[in-house]
Amino acid sequence: MELFLQQLANGLVIGSTYSVVAIGFALAFTVLRVINFAHPDIFMVGMFAGLAATAQWPAFGLLVAMVAGAAGAGVVGFVLERTVIAPLRGRDVLMTLIGTLGVAIVLQNGMALIVGPDPVAYPALLPRRFIDIGPVALTVRQVANFAICLLLLGLVSLYVRGTSYGRATRAIAERPDVAAAFGVNVARICQITILLASMMAGVAAVSVGMLYGSASAFVGLLYGLKAFICMLVAGNRYFEGVMVVGLAIGIIEALVTGYLSSSLRDAAAFFVLIGVLYFRPNGLFGSYNA
Amino acid sequence: MNFAAFEPVVIFTLLNVVMALGLYITALSGQLSMATAAIAGVGGYTSAVLTVKLGWPFLPAVVAAALAGALVGTLLALITLKMRDFILKLTTLAFGEALAVLAFNFDYIGGANSFTGIGLKTTIWTALLATAIALYVAWRFDASRLGLASRAVRDDPGAASAMGISIAFMRAITFAVGGALVAMGGAIQGHYMLVISPHDLGFFVSLNFIIFLLFGGLQTLWGPVFGAVLLTALPEMLRFTNEYRLILYGLIIVLVVLLRPDGLLTRTPTGRAIRILGYTLVPARPVASRASELSARPLPAYLLRRQAAE
Amino acid sequence: MSELLRVTDLAVSYGSVPAVDGVSLTIEPGELRVILGANGAGKTTIIKTLLGLLRPRAGQIRLDGQTDLLRLRPHEIHRLGIAWVPEGRQLWNTLTVVDNLRLGGFAEPDKALVDRRIAAMFERFPRLRERQDQIAGSLSGGEQQMVAIARALISAPRLLLMDEPSLGLAPKVVRDVFGLVREINKMGIAILMVEQNARQALRVANWAYLLETGQIVESGQADEIGRKESVQAVFLGGHA
Numbered sequence: 001m002e003l004f005l006q007q008l009a010n011g012l013v014i015g016s017t018y019s020v021v022a023i024g025f026a027l028a029f030t031v032l033r034v035i036n037f038a039h040p041d042i043f044m045v046g047m048f049a050g051l052a053a054t055a056q057w058p059a060f061g062l063l064v065a066m067v068a069g070a071a072g073a074g075v076v077g078f079v080l081e082r083t084v085i086a087p088l089r090g091r092d093v094l095m096t097l098i099g100t101l102g103v104a105i106v107l108q109n110g111m112a113l114i115v116g117p118d119p120v121a122y123p124a125l126l127p128r129r130f131i132d133i134g135p136v137a138l139t140v141r142q143v144a145n146f147a148i149c150l151l152l153l154g155l156v157s158l159y160v161r162g163t164s165y166g167r168a169t170r171a172i173a174e175r176p177d178v179a180a181a182f183g184v185n186v187a188r189i190c191q192i193t194i195l196l197a198s199m200m201a202g203v204a205a206v207s208v209g210m211l212y213g214s215a216s217a218f219v220g221l222l223y224g225l226k227a228f229i230c231m232l233v234a235g236n237r238y239f240e241g242v243m244v245v246g247l248a249i250g251i252i253e254a255l256v257t258g259y260l261s262s263s264l265r266d267a268a269a270f271f272v273l274i275g276v277l278y279f280r281p282n283g284l285f286g287s288y289n290a
Numbered sequence: 291m292n293f294a295a296f297e298p299v300v301i302f303t304l305l306n307v308v309m310a311l312g313l314y315i316t317a318l319s320g321q322l323s324m325a326t327a328a329i330a331g332v333g334g335y336t337s338a339v340l341t342v343k344l345g346w347p348f349l350p351a352v353v354a355a356a357l358a359g360a361l362v363g364t365l366l367a368l369i370t371l372k373m374r375d376f377i378l379k380l381t382t383l384a385f386g387e388a389l390a391v392l393a394f395n396f397d398y399i400g401g402a403n404s405f406t407g408i409g410l411k412t413t414i415w416t417a418l419l420a421t422a423i424a425l426y427v428a429w430r431f432d433a434s435r436l437g438l439a440s441r442a443v444r445d446d447p448g449a450a451s452a453m454g455i456s457i458a459f460m461r462a463i464t465f466a467v468g469g470a471l472v473a474m475g476g477a478i479q480g481h482y483m484l485v486i487s488p489h490d491l492g493f494f495v496s497l498n499f500i501i502f503l504l505f506g507g508l509q510t511l512w513g514p515v516f517g518a519v520l521l522t523a524l525p526e527m528l529r530f531t532n533e534y535r536l537i538l539y540g541l542i543i544v545l546v547v548l549l550r551p552d553g554l555l556t557r558t559p560t561g562r563a564i565r566i567l568g569y570t571l572v573p574a575r576p577v578a579s580r581a582s583e584l585s586a587r588p589l590p591a592y593l594l595r596r597q598a599a600e
Numbered sequence: 601m602s603e604l605l606r607v608t609d610l611a612v613s614y615g616s617v618p619a620v621d622g623v624s625l626t627i628e629p630g631e632l633r634v635i636l637g638a639n640g641a642g643k644t645t646i647i648k649t650l651l652g653l654l655r656p657r658a659g660q661i662r663l664d665g666q667t668d669l670l671r672l673r674p675h676e677i678h679r680l681g682i683a684w685v686p687e688g689r690q691l692w693n694t695l696t697v698v699d700n701l702r703l704g705g706f707a708e709p710d711k712a713l714v715d716r717r718i719a720a721m722f723e724r725f726p727r728l729r730e731r732q733d734q735i736a737g738s739l740s741g742g743e744q745q746m747v748a749i750a751r752a753l754i755s756a757p758r759l760l761l762m763d764e765p766s767l768g769l770a771p772k773v774v775r776d777v778f779g780l781v782r783e784i785n786k787m788g789i790a791i792l793m794v795e796q797n798a799r800q801a802l803r804v805a806n807w808a809y810l811l812e813t814g815q816i817v818e819s820g821q822a823d824e825i826g827r828k829e830s831v832q833a834v835f836l837g838g839h840a
Contacts, residue, residue: 094504095547102544109533
């Protein structure tokens with residue numbers, strides 16, 4: 001029982017990160033109708049931006065790092081949208097996938113050139129202490145990571161459901177033509193959407209860097225595929241669905257690691273994907289007919 | 291000029307051409323499979339197990355590998371039968387990854403430690419022969435009624451179905467033939483690299499093949515050939531730039547996608563002229579004569595849907 | 601010129617397939633004009649081109665005699681006072697009724713004004729007030745049509761483009777819809793309506809165009825068009 005709860009907690013921590021990255025993917029996919037392969041690498045850029053900021057201004061710690069992460073990732077994401085995604089709008093989704101893949105390769109290898117291909121130590125923005133929450137032992141860092149990600153997810157949900165622009169974003173996701181015909185500047189909202197998704201990823205990246213104490217130019221690969229799977233399993237109809245699935249997959253992975261073997265951990269997500277898609281090809285919560 | 295130094299590049303390029311052509315055939319029925327590397331891996335592992343563990347000679351092992359590829363391809367086609375476009379691509383992706391994970395955990399074939407100890411059976415002549423076979427198969431398939439029916443399914447499945455073409459059959463055939471070619475390539479590559487690792491079955495390698503196709507263009511079989519040659523040779527040629535190599539590779543991909551989203555090799559809408567960047571490589575043949583020839587023959591029975599209650 | 605909208609020689613193609621060719625029409629403020637035509641005649645194509653959702657091959661569209669609509673993007677065209685009631689309603693089905701209405705007022709910076717207009721809509725359509733927090737996709741066809749029309753009215757447009765408002769609705773609901781159309785027109789809003797239901801449409805309109813395979817073959821006062829034999833044969837079942 002204790003193992004179960006411990007793994008549940010671990011799973012929630014890792015799952016919350018998957019959720020944040022997956023939401024970024026999902027926003028790009030449902031609103032802009034593109035698969036932004038470079039999103040995980042925008043995440044990675046955010047991680048290093050936080051690293052650089054902490055090196056410059058060590059006094060302010062986590063906060064400065066997160067702001068820098070958001071800024072760095074946001075800039076890259078915004079430029080990507082203007083230069084690669086927007087010009088390819090309307091074309092086969094595979095083209096944008098390839099284009100953003102090219103950018104991903106440039107980002108990964110560019111960063112590897114700057115900091116080297118091996119993982120780099122991340123500043124200790126929070127102490128390593130353990131906290132006991134009942135039968136479960138978590139580090140301060142894990143709890144912080146979970147809290148940060150949950151906050152980000154909450155903000156996204158608030159934006160999408162409660163603001164005028166958020167409503168417009170959902171309108172574009174469902175019927176872009178009708179949205180445009182009712183005064184929504186689709187291009188502008190797409191830019192804003194990518195900007196928000198990137199900034200979110202940047203903040204989460206700093207949190208993850210702090211959690212594991214290391215950053216790597218190739219960290220995007222790990223989160224990218226998992227987040228992508230979350231998006232597919234959830235379907236694109238409800239953004240909250242992606243959040244839930246991210247947490248669920250994190251938990252499933254943690255349980256598999258705890259009860260079966262850690263080498264099967266990465267497989268778990270794929271088997272979930274095939275299983276879900278076979279019975280519900282539009283994802284667990286359905287998709288728009290697009 | 292030390293030709294021997296070029297041998298690895300040439301062999302890799304040729305084998306990539308073979309596998310790209312396999313993907314091209316699969317894509318003829320309208321679905322770009324993202325499991326190519328996995329099927330190549332199936333071919334590689336099959337032939338390796340046969341030659342190393344069971345002592346088979348090379349050629350039969352390759353044939354067996356091709357058959358295995360055809361089987362796996364057909365399986366994939368059947369799994370994805372009811373799926374549309376995007377979900378289909380994703381399921382092929384998941385399928386490929388699942389195969390990779392199985393390879394990771396299957397200790398008989400080496401598991402995470404890869405399958406080693408494969409004998410070097412591949413020479414440049416083997417690669418050339420394989421390429422010739424692949425080109426021949428692709429060309430004949432493309433030009434045959436099967437190819438025509440596949441393209442009909444690709445362009446408008448509803449119309450094709452209404453004309454009696456079985457979508458299930460065409461998908462299965464293109465996945466099977468394509469899978470066979472891809473597995474053959476994988477088998478031959480395995481006997482050159484001497485090692486097969488589960489990483490080779492992964493999604494990124496599959497994506498590479500898709501990039502070959504999209505680069506070269508999907509409209510003619512020379513597109514994938516061109517794409518495979520260019521994108522295999524290019525990183526090699528860029529070796530002199532050392533650490534900037536991959537960055538340049540990424541930039542080139544982005545540029546081509548932005549500037550030439552239809553691929554580098556295109557076919558004009560009417561006739562069969564093949565163009566590159568606006569220059570005509572192969573002039574058009576008049577279409578009229580072929581059309582009358584084709585309409586005179588009835589569709590073969592095996593292409594027709596079963597007349598069961600549907 | 602006092603006219604609201606003038607379309608000259610519009611030609612629109614889908615790829616190389618022409619859908620609309622040489623279409624010219626005008627509408628004055630406060631008028632109700634109808635474009636009649638069968639399926640595939642090109643009616644929706646014209647509407648979408650007016651909204652900026654499709655680019656024509658040739659032709660001109662001018663608003664108020666001066667603004668060239670072809671230079672503008674859809675959201676800019678909307679802000680000039682043109683609203684759309686799309687074919688098949690096309691509500692945002694995953695959003696609530698009230699959210700759909702709020703989006704209708706997206707372009708209006710004064711949100712309090714939008715809220716007042718929404719309240720006015722609920723006065724006029726009490727059934728919608730009951731269902732305001734319901735997901736739009738769960739409403740009946742007639743109710744969805746009310747939402748679609750209300751959504752278009754929230755922006756207080758000068759010109760309403762209605763695409764087959766009676767499509768797929770029960771006969772009683774159809775009568776209600778046409779009654780609503782007349783009511784809106786009486787408020788001073790110009791309406792350019794595209795319809796297959798010629799009988800009802802000709803009763804409310806003052807001018808009618810007949811569209812056949814992308815070209816306007818008849819144009820005139822609504823009652824005169826209604827009396828023409830060609831129209832009677834095709835649309836009105838052969839007798840007056």
